Amino acid sequence: MPRIAACLAAAAVLLAGACGLMSPPMALALAVGGTALWTASRLGGFAAAGTLFAAVAASVPWWDRPLPLFWLTVALTLATACSVVGVSLLPGATPSWQVRIRRAFDGVGLAVSIGFALYLLPGTANAAAPAMLIAAGGACMVVVIVLRADPRTRSALWTGGGAALVLVSLGALAELMAAGAGARVLPLAGLPMVAGMAVLRTADGAAVQRREPRHPDQYLASYPLLAAPAAVGVLAALWHLLTVRDFNNEAVVFGLVMVSVLTVREMLVVRDIRRYASRLRVAEAHFRSLVAGATDLTLVLDEQLTVRWQSPAAARLFGLRDEEVIGREFADLIHPEDVADARAVICSVLAGEHEGGPPVLLSAKIRDGAKLWRDTESTISDQRDVPEVGALVVHVRDVGERVHLERALHRLSFIDQLTGLANRPALMRDLLERRRRPGRPGTLLVIDLHGLAEVNDTHGREVGDAVLIEVSRRIRGLVGGEDVPARLAGDEFAVLTGESAVPAYALATRIVAALGEPCRLPGAAVILHTSVGLAELSGGADSDEVLRHADLARQRARQIGRDRVEWYDTDVEIQLHRRMELEHQLLGAAARGELDLAFQPVTGLRDGRPAGVEALLRWRHPQLGTILPGELLPIASSLGITAELDEWVLDEACRHLAGWSGDDDFWLSVNVGPRELLTARFPERVAETLKQYRIRPERLVVEVAETWIAEDVPAIVAALSGLGKLGVRAALDDFGAGQTSLSHLRRLPVDMLKLSPALLAEQAEGSPAVLDVVVSLGRRLGLEIVAKGLETSEQKDRALAAGCAYGQGNVLGRPAPAERMEAYLESHRT
Structure with a gap:
């Protein structure tokens, strides 16, 4: 307003x-x-x-x-x-x-x-x-x-x-x-x-x-003022010349002034142009020095994706000449597998989807001057709005070394560095892929080595590593081309095979046999034992459960014994849970009064009179019932309490023997494990027990199993000799079941042989020569012969015919508690 x-x-x-x-x-x-x-x-x-x-x-x-x-x-x-x-x-x-x-x-x-x-x-x-x-x-x-x-x-x-x-x-x-x-x-x-x-x-x-x-370099200072003044003056002079045909002095002076001004103006414009051109040359030289020494290849593309320019570094970095690139489509340089993705990325840039954001990244293989495909990463920048560029600018960088390193690291992350086998992540990856294949059988084997820790302690870590390498070599030599051998942990291996149940079990058996052969290394000969668990790939809900099933089967095989192969089933898991529960409760069983002894008589086969009894350990579990030695002793061995149980059995058996009335020649036998027998205090402990219960030493018989005597014969001989000096007799239990040689039998200071029931089985099959030879050899060495496991009258008669003096088995007397055994002895003394 x-x-x-x-x-x-x-x-x-x-x-x-x-x-x-x-x-x-x-x-x-x-x-x-x-x-x-x-x-x-x-x-x-x-x-x-x-x-x-x-x-x-x-x-x-x-x-x-x-x-x-x-x-x-x-x-x-x-x-x-x-x-x-x-x-x-x-x-x-x-x-x-x-x-x-x-x-x-x-x-x-x-x-x-x-x-x-x-x-x-x-x-x-x-x-x-x-x-x-x-x-x-x-x-x-x-x-x-x-x-x-x-x-x-x-x-x-x-x-x-x-x-x-x-x-x-x-x-x-x-x-x-x-x-x-x-x-x-x-x-x-x-x-x-x-x-x-x-x-x-x-x-x-x-x-x-x-x-x-x-x-200032974006335009010329003279435009459009250079041409307009000259045009106006020339047109006016021509018009005046055509109409008047005469110029007075003032007009001539005025015209000279105009020409002088325009001349000076043009000279200034020329100077501006030269200065601008000089700046352009300097800028271009600077730009060329930058792009020539750059580590990236720069390409300029028009909207049809045709290469219009490439930086001088192309020949040095990729071996590409200008005539090989300029005028061609950018897609012609890209690997066919990457063309579709590259076009999609570039089209998104042309559509303005990334406007205002950072340059777009494109990963693709590009062919170099030697016709080789290189892994590259390219950044695409839209410079169409810049008048001096007006195109897409692509910066290409060779990332081949980085990609190669990434692939190498990825490969190493799935390989065990010591053995060269697949590691646990690689096994789980392949296991997942195998499970996705419909209608394809498959089995997972988990292999556990026994004794590797002793090898490391005895021979050193280097020998242990050499053993692992040898084990991996043997496993790799047994598996098929599509099988995947792997190392899961320090002494745990696995094999993923496409075979069904029967061929997979055969493969596991071959692996056990191959790994059981001695590993002869410089300065050491190592013998390993294995346990193998098998599980079908279709038996679990996922890969982790399949591995768990195979590992449970492996644990069951290890519990049962060495060099065994076990399949997973639901009973295996039940047994494992039972085993873990027993391991947890066995440690306090003696203090809780759950341990007990059963006694089985040893009877003369000719007169039927009891000559002695064998003390057998029993665990009266309050929920699970009676646990027999066949299940109890392996658990005690794994817990390391076998020696404590043997001491308890010795003390309890001697106490009962001292309370029984009868013949002073009636003897008691107890089973002793290797750990207790080989300790320095065992003979002293036996002497104290006999003195405590006033039992003559010859009435005690210490039984040792034949199966573990061959591992350290000199130590066993020394231990039994020490007992013999006390007057305690020794018996070799289950003779004929192991590999004890006749030379070892001559060296062992034993007084009694308790024959394995297997010898009586062979006698039943029509091969009496073996039983007769063993009995004859024992009698010649002055040993008392006891036939174990007599279940029928026929077996009793065969043992008597072979020359056995004593027998033990259900046909002669079943294991019974101490009270019942005392009554049995009273009734059978005459």
């Missing part, structure tokens, strides 16, 4: 001067001066000040003065200077005074050409010509500065337009004054001035939007 009110007030003043209500010069001075003061503190303040000077000059009663036009020309000069300076100080117009002078010179060139053209027009060569030239020059400089402003905002355009309109109005005023126009026309000439002031005021209030200025 203030702007509209000020414009209306200025128009009213001018209208009053035109109507004769006030002096026309006074009306013009008031209108223009008021508007100038209104805009003096704004962007057009300089132009407004110059216009005020012109208005004051015009307000002088010039019709009574001889030189009014001179003062108007001086005022117009001041107005032009103020307008040019004011417009130059607009935001973004010029960065420095050197550039401002250059812009003003550009405007001078345009003004001289236009002034020369106006001068050649008929009737323009009058007293107002200098003022007209000054006004035209000022308007041209203002226009040039505004058009070259950056940012060229609406505010700058309105300001430049207002200043140019004021200057043109002043030039028109000078022309009216030179033509002798009446006083009433003067206020009307002030209307354009007032309009220019209003435009200046309006432009001053417009917001100036800042943006990054353009770099």
Whole structure:
């Protein structure tokens, strides 16, 4: 509203001067001066000040003065200077005074050409010509500065337009004054001035939007001001030559000035071009040095994905020549398997899906100059909005070494470093893949080595590692091409085979046999034992459960004995749970009073009289019932409490023997394990027990199993000799079941042989020679012969016929508690 009110007030003043209500010069001075003061503190303040000077000059009663036009020309000069300076100080117009002078010179060139053209027009060569030239020059400089402003905002355009309109109005005023126009026309000439002031005021209030200025190298300083002045001047000269056919001295001088200005302008433009070209050469050399020494190959693609340029590093990095790449589609360089993914990625870039984000990454194989495929990673940057580029820029990097290293690390992560077999993650991965194959049988074998810890303790870790390598070699030599041998842990291996149950069991048996052969290493010969568990791949809900099943079967095989193969079934898991429960509860069984003894008589086969009894250990479990030695002793051995149980049995058996009345020749036999027998305190412990219960030493018989005597014959001989010195007799139990040689039998200080039931079985099959030879050998060595396991009368008769003096078995007397055994002995003494 203030702007509209000020414009209306200025128009009213001018209208009053035109109507004769006030002096026309006074009306013009008031209108223009008021508007100038209104805009003096704004962007057009300089132009407004110059216009005020012109208005004051015009307000002088010039019709009574001889030189009014001179003062108007001086005022117009001041107005032009103020307008040019004011417009130059607009935001973004010029960065420095050197550039401002250059812009003003550009405007001078345009003004001289236009002034020369106006001068050649008929009737323009009058007293107002200098003022007209000054006004035209000022308007041209203002226009040039505004058009070259950056940012060229609406505010700058309105300001430049207002200043140019004021200057043109002043030039028109000078022309009216030179033509002798009446006083009433003067206020009307002030209307354009007032309009220019209003435009200046309006432009001053417009917001100036800042943006990054353009770099000077993005355009030539001469465009479009080089061709326009020359064209205007040449056209005006040609027109004058055709119409007037004569040039006066002033026109010639004016033309020379124009040519001089244009020549200087052109020289400056040439200098700008050379300077710009020099900067381009420096920038290009810098760019080429960067791309030539870069480790990435740079490609420029158009929107049709055709290669338009490649960096000089292409020959060094990929062996690619320009003629092999430029003009071809980028897809021709990519491996066929990666073309589809590459096109999808590039099309997404062309569609602007990644605008404003980081460069897009593309992984693909690219063919090099040697026709080899290289693993590469490329970053794709959309530079189509950049005028100097206008394309897609692709930076290609060779990542072959990194990919090779990643693959090597991935491969190593699935390989056992010592043996070269697959490790547990690799086995689980292959196991999962096998389970996904429909209709394909498969079996998992878990192999456990026994004795490796002793090898490490005895021979050292290096020998243990050599044993593991030899074991892996043997396993690898037995499996098929599609089977997967693996090492799961320190002494645990596995084999994943596609065979069904029967071939898989046969493979497990071969593995047990192969690993049972001695490993002959430098300085050591190692014998290992194994336990193998098998589980079908289809028997578990997932891979982990299949492995658990096979491991449970392996544990069951280890519990039963060495060098065994066991299949997994539900009973195996039940037995394992039973075993773990028994292991947990056996440690406190003696303190809780759950251990007991059963006694089985040893009877003379000829007279039927009891000659002795064997003490047999029983565990009266409160929930599971009676646990027999066949299950109890392996558990005790695994827990390491066999010696404690043997001591308990010895003490308890002697206590019962001391309480029984009867013949002093009646003897008691107890089973002793290797750990208890080979301890230094065992003979002392036996002597103390016999003394405590006042039992003669010859009434005690210590039984040792034949199966473990061969492992350390000298130690066994020494231990039995120590017992013999006390008067305690020794018996070799289950003779004929093991591998005891005749030479060992001659060395062992035993008094009794208890024959294995297997010898009686062979006798039943029609081979009496073996039983007869064993009995005959024993009698010749002065040993008492006891036939064990007599279940029928026929077996009893065969043992008697073979020459056995004593027998033991259910047909002669079943194992019974101490109370019942005492009654049995009383009833069978006669």
